[in-house]
Amino acid sequence: xxxxxxxxxxxxxxxxxxxxxxxxxxxxxxGSGSAPSALGPKQLYxxxxxxxxxxxxxxxxxxxxxxHVQSKVKSLQAQIKSKPESQKVRQKLIxxxxxxxxxxxxxxxxxPYLEELSKSSKLFLSKALQNRYLYEQQSKVLLSIxxxxxxxxxxxxxxxxAHYRLRNAELAVTYLRSxxxxxxxxxxxxxxxxxxxxxxENNYESRELLKxxxxxxxxxxxxxxxxxxxxxxxxxxxxxxKYCLKAYKKGKKDGQNLTYLGLLFKLSxxxxxxxxxxxxxxxxxxxxxxxxxxAGQMYFDAKNYSAAKRYFLSGIAANPKxxxxxxxxxxxxxxxxxxxxxxxxxxxxxxxxxGLTKTPFLVAASKVRMAKNYDWIKKxxxxxxxxxxxxxxxxxxx
Numbered sequence: 001x002x003x004x005x006x007x008x009x010x011x012x013x014x015x016x017x018x019x020x021x022x023x024x025x026x027x028x029x030x031g032s033g034s035a036p037s038a039l040g041p042k043q044l045y046x047x048x049x050x051x052x053x054x055x056x057x058x059x060x061x062x063x064x065x066x067x068h069v070q071s072k073v074k075s076l077q078a079q080i081k082s083k084p085e086s087q088k089v090r091q092k093l094i095x096x097x098x099x100x101x102x103x104x105x106x107x108x109x110x111x112p113y114l115e116e117l118s119k120s121s122k123l124f125l126s127k128a129l130q131n132r133y134l135y136e137q138q139s140k141v142l143l144s145i146x147x148x149x150x151x152x153x154x155x156x157x158x159x160x161x162a163h164y165r166l167r168n169a170e171l172a173v174t175y176l177r178s179x180x181x182x183x184x185x186x187x188x189x190x191x192x193x194x195x196x197x198x199x200x201e202n203n204y205e206s207r208e209l210l211k212x213x214x215x216x217x218x219x220x221x222x223x224x225x226x227x228x229x230x231x232x233x234x235x236x237x238x239x240x241x242k243y244c245l246k247a248y249k250k251g252k253k254d255g256q257n258l259t260y261l262g263l264l265f266k267l268s269x270x271x272x273x274x275x276x277x278x279x280x281x282x283x284x285x286x287x288x289x290x291x292x293x294x295a296g297q298m299y300f301d302a303k304n305y306s307a308a309k310r311y312f313l314s315g316i317a318a319n320p321k322x323x324x325x326x327x328x329x330x331x332x333x334x335x336x337x338x339x340x341x342x343x344x345x346x347x348x349x350x351x352x353x354x355g356l357t358k359t360p361f362l363v364a365a366s367k368v369r370m371a372k373n374y375d376w377i378k379k380x381x382x383x384x385x386x387x388x389x390x391x392x393x394x395x396x397x398x
Contacts, residue, residue: 046201051167056132059104069100080109087113091121103128111137119145126158135162153182157189164196172196184216194226203230225251232260240264255285259294266298274298282311289319296328305335323353327360334364339376343383350387358388 062070076093080086090113097106110117110125117125122141129138139162145155160176173196179189190213197206210226217223224247231240244261251257262277275298281288282295292315300308309332315325330345346364350357365380 046199048164048167048169048196048200051165054133056134059132060101062102062105065100065102069096072096073100073102073105087116087118090116091118094121094124098124098128103131107132107134111141114141114144123155130158130162133165135166138162139166153179153186153189156182157186157192160189161192164192169196169200187217190216198226203234206230207234219246219250221247221251225257228257228260232264235267237264237268241268255281255288255291258285259288259291262298263294282314286314287318289315289322289325292318293322293325293328296325296332300328300332300335303335305332308332309336321352323349323356326352327357330364331360334367339368339373339380343376343379346387347383354387354390358384361387 062073065073073093073096076089076096079089080093083089090109094106094110094117097103097109106125106128110121110128114122114125122145126138126141129135129141139159142155142159142162146159156175156179160172160174160179163175164172173193176189176193176196179186180193183189190209194206194209194213197209206226207230210223210230213220213223214227224243227243228240228247228251231243241261241264244257244264247257248261258277258281262274262281265271265277266274278291278295278298281291285291292311296308296311296315298308299305299311309329312325312329312332315322316329319325326345326349330342330349333339333342333345342364346357346361350361361384365377365384368376368380
């Protein structure tokens with residue numbers, strides 16, 4: 001008896017904890033207030049993963065190039081040997097080596113004479129260093145252009161990209177913003193900056209940047225897709241519906257935007273539009289696991305478990321490695337008193353996503369016990385306990 005009370009208390013506490021965790025996100029849709037600048041002390045974001053040096057792709061050797069390239073390179077090398085001070089010949093050689101993809105030879109030729117090279121030769125040299133994954137040296141070459149006050153938006157973009165690849169978010173953001181200030185029509189700078197913000201899960205800055213991009217570059221599909229997704233994820237309902245309607249018409253045609261739209265209608269309590277939109281997404285995009293799950297969840301919430309089961313099965317067919325459709329199917333089987341297939345799906349869901357599954361699995365085990373269903377109590381207790389306390393490897397079905 002005491003064990004049952006302790007278990008009930010744990011379930012209530014777990015569910016309350018989930019509610020408290022999700023409340024600030026939902027509440028953000030109603031609040032105003034401005035967020036701090038990107039990567040500032042109060043801005044919540046995920047740091048970039050540490051830099052790991054990778055071996056560069058196999059370089060091309062001079063002997064592997066066409067004979068006319070070899071003779072031209074050797075001729076220029078001979079001229080440099082006889083007149084080492086002739087920078088004009090050296091720069092001509094650097095250009096030829098870059099265009100012939102002889103990057104390592106180009107670096108050997110140009111890097112020791114960096115201060116004497118022209119801007120165009122430095123840019124060729126920086127691209128060769130980028131190809132060989134030598135981002136620190138590439139940054140130094142590019143900074144020499146900035147220091148000589150011959151900088152332009154492309155140089156700042158390359159500097160930002162180099163530091164992004166070095167996983168230095170602060171400097172990457174600084175240089176990419178400088179590139180945008182130099183030229184607010186250079187799309188690659190916006191794209192790289194957005195990629196960095198998305199990787200660090202900095203949704204506020206991503207949204208603000210996408211709004212600027214929308215104003216500057218009009219309704220490009222990838223801009224509308226991003227605004228639809230981010231407004232959905234942060235539950236900004238009205239702007240989310242506006243952008244998702246546009247994204248559905250002009251953006252990617254994989255069902256994602258239409259599903260976001262249906263879920264936003266559901267959050268706005270427009271259940272009629274939500275139902276028609278989610279059903280259309282699921283029927284039109286059968287290979288989209290997310291669309292199938294959203295339709296299944298809608299029917300599950302309406303207690304139409306047979307219909308929910310059908311869509312969850314479609315979601316599993318689309319992507320069997322996603323836990324949410326297995327968990328939805330388990331809950332549907334359980335609601336229909338089909339305890340054996342429900343247990344199998346709970347176990348499979350736990351093997352795919354232990355964190356998502358353990359609390360619903362525990363609730364199901366508690367319901368079995370409270371209903372005094374003696375045929376299943378031990379099985380559900382044992383397997384739900386394994387799901388809660390075992391490592392993900394141990395939780396896999398055998």
